[in-house]
Amino acid sequence: MRNTGPIFRRELAGYFNSPIAYIFITVFLGLSSWLFFKGFFVVGQASLRMFFGIIPWIFLFFVPAITMRLWAEERKVGTMELLMTLPVTDAEAVLGKYLASFAFLGLSLALSLVIPVFVAVLGDPDPGQVVGGYMGAVLMGGAFLAIGLFVSSLTENQIVAFIISVVVTFGLFILGEDFVLFGIPDWLVPVFSFAGLGGHYDSISRGVLDSRDIIYYVSIIVFFLYLNVKSIEARK
């Protein structure tokens, strides 16, 4: 995994070498705080529940936008040929890119800490909920990133990568929602509700840290990164 480092640094610098990173972060922070504070003052409670409630919906669009270029651009510009003929294993390349996107998402989330700080000044939010919420966001975001990165490796068109990622993530996200569970045979209900990306986030962000939820997200991440390595190999 020696070459994960240089690839990670190159990709992370890649975000900041163009205006993309700044636009993304601005839109993310702007949108999340606006949606949050719009309701916050109406309800008048020093609670971040609503903030963590809108995070998945912002991630649904924000995360595919972060990952869409990672492989698609390499394929389009032809640098994929350069990267894969350097002494780099497929796994190192996938991991380097994944960690770079993860760091970028982490940075965006870190900047959004302004919101809980602001709420803490005004009132007395539940610290357990804030910690849990951020942990949930990191885990769920990590899963979204793994899905988006994999989808990006399937096409050389960034827009296609974006749209397919949104559709796939959305599909996996609503899998465990009540209105889906309502329409399927009873014996499938536990399977769907466990497989859904959303349910685990809900319980973590309520402050309930269950190892099953963590294992779930980690397995989703590992599974899609594995698929990604396979799809890179498939070029041969």
Next chain:
Amino acid sequence: MIEVRNLSKSFGRTVAVDDVSFEVSKGEVLGFLGPNGAGKTTTMRILTCYLAPDSGSASVAGYDVLSDSLEVRRRVGYLPENAPIYQDMDVISYLEFVAEVRGIPREDRRRRIDGMVDVCGLGKVVGRGVGELSKGYKQRVGLAQTLIHDPEFLILDEPTTGLDPSQIIEIRELIKEIGRERTVILSTHILPEVEATCSRVIIINEGSLVASGTPEELHSAAGGEDTIHVSIRGDEAAVKAALAGMRGVTGVTGAGPGPEGFTSYTLKATGGGDLGETIFRAAVENGWTLNELRREALSLEEIFLKLTTSEPGRGSAEG
């Protein structure tokens, strides 16, 4: 040493490379010639571990491209067609990235990069974004990337496309220079390039090898028919008869009397023997005056056309 054995690769129904075998030894600059779509790039991509062969094997320095892929990639410097470069980086950080992945120790990186900037003439564009470079400079940055780890093997896919004539000459000189102690495979469809830089040539067409050898060997493989122009003052019928009777001559045409009573003849000859001397002796013996004796060898261009447009089977029989 690069060894390719019975290499085949198809994409769907298209056969890109079909049972190709060749070897390149140390110090050789091998020219890989063929029309567009002949399978040059596919072969190079297999040698650099970007693609895997369907059947057959390829090895670099004894390492197989499939089972020892990383060892192969460590030893090879590869310049893909059109020299793709990360658009969002500047020249130096791009070279730094490649140097780091290539495992060049941190303390040597600066020195290696400076060396490459020097060798590839990048002084003017240091610090500029790669995206804003001209085609020629991109190609040079690509070449710098290829050479940065001082590889034993160089694989260059059309290294001079898109360059202006003076840049082409520069790059060719550079390749010649660096090719002295290394093993180089160079693909091109520009023939003078091969004559200028390569010690050996392989011609590939529609995925198959049609010819292999030094430029001279290829010449005889393509039929070895020479055209000789002579201009002689003497009895036209006698001269014609004498010329036609010489060994290897397959046809004589006279162009009629020219100025000062000289007649030009065009001889077609095979075998490649020294007809010039025979003609000269005949002229002395018969008291003819010889004004011109010029041999026109088949250019690589003609050989190339002959080998790549001939009906199936013919070319390989000759090669």
